[in-house]
Amino acid sequence: MTTSPDSAKAPDTKLDKRVLTVAGVVVLGSIMSILDITVVSVAQDTFQTELKTDQAGAAWSMTAYTLALATVIPLASWAATRFGTKKVYLTSIVLFLIGSVLCALAWNIGSLIAFRAVQGLGGGLLMPVGMMILTKAAGPARIGSVMAVLGIPMLLGPIFGPILGGWLIGFASWHWIFLINVPVGIIALVYAWLVLKDDATGEKPKIDFIGLLLLSPGLALFLYGVSSAGESQISHGTFLTTKVLAPALIGLAMMGAFVWHALHTDKPLLDLRLFRNRTLTVAVLTMVIFLIAFFGSALLYPQYFIGVRGESTLMAGLLLAPQGIGAILTMPVAGRLTDKMGPGKFVLTGLVLISLGVTAWTQFDHTTSYWIIGGALLIQGMGMGMTMMPIMSSALATLRNTEVPDGSTLMNVVQQSSTSIGTAIISVLLFTSLSKTTEGQLAIQFHRDQNTKNPDDRLFPLLVQKFGFPPGTQPDDSWFAAAANAFHTPYIVAAVLVVCTLIPAFFLPRKKIDSPLVEEDMDQAPHISLH
Template sequence: MTSSTAASGGSHAHAGPPDIKLDRNVLMVAGVVVLGAIMSILDVTVVSVAQNTFQQEFGTDAAGSAWTMTGYTLALAAVIPLSSWAASRFGTKRVYLTSLVLFVLGSALCALAWSIGSLVAFRVIQGLGGGLLMPIGMMILTKAAGPERVGSVMAVLGIPMLLGPIAGPILGGLLIEYASWHWVFLINVPIGLVAIVYSAIVLRSDEETSKPKIDIVGLLLLSPGLALFLYGISSSNEEGTFIAPKVLIPAIVGLVLIVAFVFHALRADKPLLDLRLFKNRTLTVAVITMTLFMIAFFGAALLFPQYYIGVRGQSTLMAGLLLAPQGIGAMITMPIAGRMTDKIGPGKFVLSGVVLMFLGLGTFVFLGAGTSYWLLSAALFVQGLGMGMTMMPIMAAALATLNNQQVPDGSTMMNVVQQTASSIGSAVIAVILATNLKSNSDAGLAIVSNTQPEKLGGLPVPDSAFDHAATAFGHTFVVSAILIAVTLIPAFFLPRKKIQSNLTEEDVNRAPTMVH
């Protein structure tokens, strides 16, 4: 966006109805950010598909291969809190390019891994880069578009966020089946190189950086606190319970460090993350809504492929294809919701979207072993329509009221919330599902027959086992449906009219991120 364009955008805010159409400059910046988001988000879901392959290739067990995901997640958690400081200290362009280089380097090294230990180490390098891609990308997009168009640009950014969990299993299945596990990582290299060159050309260096000193105390509290908390939570998947020492000890220690950071941040002059932003009512409501939404959404997202594979006996590739209606629904409503959010505020769309998601999830509460795929696809499509009307308008609500100096902290905060809430949602639902399956031994037998048939040694599995397994999934979906319904409470308080920006004329004139 050129300075003149930005300035004109500022005058529109005072002279009359703003032009919320995304111009070529903003779309080019969005292209940069979307490329980075695609790599970061797809990588998580693609690697999840390759877990069995890693066990076979490196002679490890499920717990060992799971570290390829845990290590990545912990690196994300450790580096995300640095986003705001790094952007202020070095500029968004430099940090974004550095994160892309780290991610591509990590991807190439992962493809060269010779053991499970080396693969986990290289995944950590990937995570250090990937953790900065989304928050820095959001900062770049928000500043490029300005507050009048934040809903529209968030809708663009939301496409890879919502399609990643759907496209990942399809892509992962294809790569592993027709190429090799190495391509799960190698595919990032050409995309990443294009993104690096594209970013270097399109993004403009920040006109000034504030050179702030890093909040050492805050860093030593928040980064390890988040990492330990998420490690404890994610360990519940392996342990099948929340009361195991491996879960409780790191989670409690991490939570104590996070609470200590809150007290520190509220007293420090320049904390690592400015929690005083919570004085902004709209941002506070958006954060609460996003937290509940992400817990429910990622919890449910974990169940869909497991049902199709474990109960219905579908391949990973077919399970991914069966989830496609959800992505199609989201693609239909997301651009509309983004544009209209800029005109009339997020409240009405988020409320409608949550209701649609509840209706879609409600169908899965009554799952059977032979429930019609047409019915399930229709339910997923309805849920997708709701997703497209929900996630990014919430994000837009959080960022639209911030000025340029507050955007880095706001973006970092939303990414911390997303990462933490999604991990909690996945863990809670995984433990509830495991408990429901254990309550009936036949149910577990059905899952094993479709995922690890060699363990049964050819023993027959009664048809009733699949019915019991489907019922266990249905009961677990009840929890996700309730969580989505609860999201209606904070969503009710989101603005239902156009959000008034706090951006000043000086902020607008300093917003350009495009080359001239």
């Protein structure tokens, strides 16, 4: 059977109602999962006060979610093949909703940590399974356009999450940062139930227990280790502590063992033979370096606004809005044109814009105009809109439908790992840079000697803001000037990492990607019912 050229090109130019409908389902789920991470980050002090715990206990409300997320993500491919994407997606939403309600009812920090783990088990499957649903529904010819839709909550969540969290805590209570998920989750659940039809194929693949026992706990241990690096550097003056190295190295060894196992078994939990696909390999390498730089530098912006400029969490979120606006301006256009022209040109251009924006931050001090800072954030946002989702699109567009579950799961594992590594690197660099100042050394010594806490919004981020300001010492202009200068080193490293991303990005396709899908593959795409 032959297809006319016009009909073959039609899907490239427009997302039809069928695809937009399923995209709405996935975006709702993504909003819940992504916002929940950033919203909770602003409630740490509130948890300490309301639930009678310390900073370490409150931090576990975030760590438990991340570890549960990492544990369940490797199961996404097997679960989608075994039960179908609709059943897995609905189950994930229900589990996330149950976890949200339980978190709102938590009576102490221990119960909150346990219930956050329940939330993470549901949230961990929302993104990879949602990506499978979108990829199959749109087809490879429109994967760039549909990934641009999915990218909106991924890029805007870290910006608007703190705003929403600060508002809910200020005008209601901390319980509402979890209860807000309930109406959104119910809408998503009903929407998905009506729109998606069961796409289970009847296959009953056996689960790779060896792979599961290696990859899930290995990934969780690795992420726990690297995420502890910043705190260890603050508390002990080095990140080379048992708390960091032991879980990170054990987790790395387990993941290494999984790689060997996956390459020597017929039905691995995650098929790493996908790396034989050159485009996917280049896309993954590009994404690893990009995410380390992107999420690493993302840590710096609110810390600068809060610690150096004395802004509230809510105001810091508003000041980051230009970055979101920039992404909104370029993301839809870049996504649509990626389907026609390939991702290479847009990713390279986007990385140049991001490098310009991040480099500008290496020159900012404690008095730089917010108009100049907003301009730098706008440029960065425009670059992000042209970078992140086209990279993902270039990997997924080369996969057959039968490979999509493994491909989307792989991308999510890479995303979680790279994000944690980037955050750890920048946290350590920021602490080290701050600790070289006289003011930073004074704050650190006071913390280690007195082990007390006197919070102040206009104190050094990660140092004075966390540990307290030495009694009898009042912050003056020199403190904030020193803090602003201390930020330059991590900004320089972030900018260098962005420039390094240009190397693998240069090998991304700079013309329309030829999909390997054949017509019988397309017949297996999930059917969408528009009731």
